[in-house]
Structures are given as structure tokens and as C-alpha cells.
Amino acid sequence: MLLLLIGLSFIIEKVILISVILMGSLGIAMYATWAERKVAAVMQDRRGPNRAGPFGILQPLADGLKLFMKEEIIPDSSTRFLFILGPCLAMLTALMTSAVVPWGPDYVTSSGHVVALQVADINIGILFIFGVVSLGVYGVMLGGWASNNKFSLLSSIRAASQAISYELAMGISLIALLMLTSTLSLREIVGQQHGFWHDGYFTWNFFKQPIGFLVFLVCSFAELNRAPFDLPEAESELNMGYHQEYSSMKLGFYLFAEYINMFVSSAIMATLFFGGYNFPFMDQVQVAAGPLFFTIICVMVLLTKVVGFILFFMFVRWTLPRFRYDQLMRLGWKSLIPLALVNMVITGAVILWTLKK
Amino acid sequence: MEKLTDRSVAVNRSPMTFVERMYLPAIAKGLTITLSHIFKKKATINYPEQKRPFSPVFRGLHVLNRDEEGRERCTACGLCALACPAEAITMEAAERKAGEENLYREEKYAAKYEINMLRCIFCGYCEEACPKDAVYLSETVMPANYDRKGFIYKKEDLLIPHPKKQESK
Numbered sequence: 443m444l445l446l447l448i449g450l451s452f453i454i455e456k457v458i459l460i461s462v463i464l465m466g467s468l469g470i471a472m473y474a475t476w477a478e479r480k481v482a483a484v485m486q487d488r489r490g491p492n493r494a495g496p497f498g499i500l501q502p503l504a505d506g507l508k509l510f511m512k513e514e515i516i517p518d519s520s521t522r523f524l525f526i527l528g529p530c531l532a533m534l535t536a537l538m539t540s541a542v543v544p545w546g547p548d549y550v551t552s553s554g555h556v557v558a559l560q561v562a563d564i565n566i567g568i569l570f571i572f573g574v575v576s577l578g579v580y581g582v583m584l585g586g587w588a589s590n591n592k593f594s595l596l597s598s599i600r601a602a603s604q605a606i607s608y609e610l611a612m613g614i615s616l617i618a619l620l621m622l623t624s625t626l627s628l629r630e631i632v633g634q635q636h637g638f639w640h641d642g643y644f645t646w647n648f649f650k651q652p653i654g655f656l657v658f659l660v661c662s663f664a665e666l667n668r669a670p671f672d673l674p675e676a677e678s679e680l681n682m683g684y685h686q687e688y689s690s691m692k693l694g695f696y697l698f699a700e701y702i703n704m705f706v707s708s709a710i711m712a713t714l715f716f717g718g719y720n721f722p723f724m725d726q727v728q729v730a731a732g733p734l735f736f737t738i739i740c741v742m743v744l745l746t747k748v749v750g751f752i753l754f755f756m757f758v759r760w761t762l763p764r765f766r767y768d769q770l771m772r773l774g775w776k777s778l779i780p781l782a783l784v785n786m787v788i789t790g791a792v793i794l795w796t797l798k799k
Numbered sequence: 800m801e802k803l804t805d806r807s808v809a810v811n812r813s814p815m816t817f818v819e820r821m822y823l824p825a826i827a828k829g830l831t832i833t834l835s836h837i838f839k840k841k842a843t844i845n846y847p848e849q850k851r852p853f854s855p856v857f858r859g860l861h862v863l864n865r866d867e868e869g870r871e872r873c874t875a876c877g878l879c880a881l882a883c884p885a886e887a888i889t890m891e892a893a894e895r896k897a898g899e900e901n902l903y904r905e906e907k908y909a910a911k912y913e914i915n916m917l918r919c920i921f922c923g924y925c926e927e928a929c930p931k932d933a934v935y936l937s938e939t940v941m942p943a944n945y946d947r948k949g950f951i952y953k954k955e956d957l958l959i960p961h962p963k964k965q966e967s968k
Contacts, residue, residue, distance in 0.1 A: 757834070762826065762829060
């Protein structure tokens with residue numbers, strides 16, 4: 443009965459939006475692989491991929507084609523079903539998180555119809571993200587376990603313990619932010635960060651929660667299994683990591699899921715701490731530009747922030763050496779969690795004694 | 800013990816200060832270093848399009864020389880094969896027949912002349928040993944090949960083009 447109430451235009455609108463976001467995140471992830479190699483090359487005084495097309499921009503297509511052409515090997519000793527499920531789950535969870543990110547403000551057509559640039563505005567947006575991101579560890583765990591390879595298993599154990607340790611600090615750092623926003627909906631959080639300057643203070647959450655952002659940033663590095671926290675993929679110790687037995691596009695899925703995750707977590711960081719699609723003087727721009735043009739500008743602003751974060755991820759990867767396992771655990775449990783807890787307590791105290799008088 | 804040089808530096812083993820243990824200033828420092836490399840000159844070149852000049856003493860692939868009239872200079876004396884430390888050169892001599900004066904300079908010539916490029920160490924002793932200035936090491940890098948046979952260079956592969964006939968070999 444409820445389904446009948448949903449109009450056909452609504453469904454079409456959402457389907458278009460979902461496909462655009464899916465294509466967009468896949469495309470950005472594709473070019474993130476290219477950009478990663480280019481950034482690495484530039485920082486090491488090299489040239490990077492420049493053979494496929496001008497500046498090598500067709501390189502991701504060539505890489506994808508190569509992965510598709512490779513022989514698909516499923517080891518005899520592996521658990522076949524779980525072995526295939528692993529990369530599927532990794533890819534699925536990577537793509538699911540983008541559903542709750544608001545990509546732009548509501549676009550009101552001339553006939554008064556409101557188009558929301560967000561797939562689903564659920565009131566537990568952040569909780570949903572945390573749930574899906576935690577599920578993402580299952581992809582790595584299942585893949586490493588089903589490979590029936592000691593190195594893969596060790597690596598997936600590392601991935602799981604790392605994810606559990608850093609999710610704690612990540613969650614606590616966000617609680618401080620949520621006490622300020624008093625909502626879990628990403629759409630409302632972005633709405634609260636409207637513009638850049640309001641009532642004599644910055645509206646963006648970064649300026650209200652700098653320590654929270656720092657903890658969140660470090661934890662998201664660890665959640666993404668990226669350097670300096672890429673212990674599950676430490677090739678000098680574990681040959682290759684949890685995807686050692688994988689070949690062809692299943693390996694591609696694992697590698698690709700990492701880049702999609704990077705894109706989505708950049709979008710979430712931009713949304714939570716850097717005002718999402720908000721930018722300074724946006725009210726004046728809204729008056730000057732038409733509603734359609736304004737929406738496009740907002741989406742572009744968000745994408746610029748996302749690209750900035752992705753570039754930052756890459757800079758850090760090609761700068762810092764990998765942590766040792768005990769250093770990783772010490773940083774997580776003995777530094778980040780206490781820091782996040784202290785940040786939470788201070789935020790609570792400030793809210794109690796100043797804002798709610 | 801007496802110090803050999805004055806370049807040794809004592810390692811600082813004092814415990815890390817709070818700022819050092821925070822690790823973030825060090826990260827910022829590292830990031831500025833890598834960031835500065837973006838604007839530095841590239842160490843690599845676009846190889847097949849751009850090439851770096853070889854040094855004047857570079858020793859590359861061998862050539863068998865001809866004289867001004869296009870006759871082969873090699874007389875198959877075997878001194879190059881004797882001088883070769885890697886034993887890469889083999890040859891078979893033959894006598895020049897009447898009417899072949901325009902092909903070979905001397906009365907004896909190399910009917911077969913082979914250099915095994917997998918054995919060759921490009922030392923250039925053959926070039927030094929040659930009394931007829933017939934074998935030279937050029938500035939060409941040895942190209943790759945798909946099988947071992949392709950690395951045994953025959954006389955036709957080594958001879959430089961005829962100066963008058965302009966045969967392209």
C-alpha cells in the first residue's frame with residue numbers, strides 16, 4: 443500500500459540520481475588510480491603514465507582492460523563461494539555508503555517540484571555509514587580466509603583488528619561533533635554549516651571540532667587501509683596481502699573498492715567537517731546565479747573539496763613510511779582513543795556551561 | 800682508537816620530547832619536502848622520443864667497415880677473434896676469385912663472420928686488434944630479441960651500407 447503512494451516520477455528521479463552517483467564514483471575512482479600514479483611520479487621527480495592518450499588519461503581504461511583479460515584463477519583449496527563473495531562484498535559496501543551523502547542543495551524547478559540531490563535522507567545517516575563501513579571489513583576477512591593461504595589469513599586478521607581499533611576512536615571523535623549538531627542526518631548537518639561565517643564565528647564544523655577532525659582523519663586513513671596504515675597490504679611481510687590468491691577482475695574489485703572508499707570517505711569528511719557543498723558568500727551567489735546554475739556550482743564545490751581530500755590522501759601515502767604493527771596499535775588505543783575521549787568531555791563541558799545557559 | 804676521519808657524528812639517543820612524540824610536526828615537515836619535489840626538474844626523459852647523448856668513449860654494436868669504393872676491408876686474419884676475451888667472434892676465410900676485386904679489398908676475405916652478442920662484453924679489443932680498421936664499435940645500443948638465435952649477428956647484419964650502391968641493410 444505504501445509503495446503505491448510513491449509516484450512514478452519519484453522513482454525515475456531516484457534511479458537517475460543513483461545511476462549518476464554510481465557512474466560518478468566509479469569514474470572518479472578510475473581516475474584516482476591514474477592520479478595516484480601521476481602524483482607518485484611527480485613527487486619522485488618522474489613522469490608517470492603518459493603513453494595511453496595525452497598525459498596518459500586513457501591509462502585507467504587500459505588497466506581495466508588488462509584486468510578483464512587476465513586468467514581468472516580460483517584455487518582448488520579455497521572455499522569457492524566465500525572466495526567469490528569477498529570482492530563482491532568489498533565492492534558493494536564501498537558503493538553503498540554514497541547513498542546518504544548530500545551532493546548538493548535541493549533544486550526547485552520552475553513548477554515548484556523539489557529535486558533532492560541525495561539518494562536517501564535517513565535520520566541516522568552517520569550510523570548507516572558506520573554500519574556499512576564496518577561491513578566492508580567482511581569483504582577483506584572473507585577474501586583472506588577463503589583463500590586458504592597463511593599470508594592472506596594473517597593479512598585479513600590484521601585488517602580486522604586495525605578496523606576494530608580505529609573505528610572506536612572514529613566513533614568517539616564523531617560523538618563530540620554530534621553533540622554540537624544534535625542530529626545524525628547528514629542533510630541537517632550540512633544545512634547547519636550554511637555559508638562560511640555566521641554570528642561572528644565560522645559555521646564549518648572543522649573550526650568547532652579541530653581535534654575531532656584530526657582524529658577522524660587519522661582513523662579514516664586506517665579504515666581505508668592506506669599508507670601509513672596499509673599493514674594488510676604490507677608486501678614486504680605478507681607477499682601481497684589479503685588479495686594474494688586473487689587474479690583478474692576479482693583482484694581489480696578489491697583494488698577498485700579501495701579507491702571508491704577513498705572517494706566516499708573524502709566526501710563524508712567534506713560533508714561533516716568542511717561544510718559539504720557550502721561555500722563563502724553562497725547567498726549572494728544564489729541570488730546572482732539562477733537556481734540550476736547555483737546547484738551546479740554547489741555540486742562542483744563539494745567535488746573540489748573531495749578532490750582536495752583525495753590528493754591529500756595521496757600526498758600522505760607517498761610521504762610517510764608504514765607503521766609497525768605494535769606502533770599502529772599503540773597509536774590507536776593509547777593516543778587516539780584518549781584524545782577523542784578528552785575532546786568529547788571538553789566539548790560536552792563547553793556545551794553545558796556556555797551554550798545551554 | 801684514532802679516528803680515521805672527522806666526519807663521524809654521535810647518534811642522539813636522548814628520549815623524544817613531547818613535540819617529537821606528537822609526530823604531527825614531523826609529518827608536516829615530510830609533506831613539505833615531498834610537496835617541494837613537485838616543482839623540481841624531472842630526473843627522467845621521454846625515452847624513445849628524447850635521447851641522452853652518449854659519452855665519446857661509448858662502445859655499442861659492432862659494424863664491419865668498407866673502404867671508399869665500397870669493398871669490404873676485413874681480410875679474415877682472425878686477430879679480433881684471438882683478442883676477444885669472451886670468444887664471441889667466429890669467422891671463415893675464403894680466397895678472392897678473379898672478378899671479385901670490386902667486392903673485397905684484400906686477396907683473402909671473410910666468407911662467414913659471426914658475433915654472438917650474448918657473449919660479447921663490448922670491451923672493444925677487437926677494434927684495437929684489427930690491422931685493417933675493419934671492425935668498429937658503433938654508438939648503437941644492442942636491441943632486444945625474442946630468441947637466442949637472433950643475437951648471433953651475421954656478416955650481413957654487421958656490414959655498413961655500401962657507400963655507392965646505397966643498399967639499405
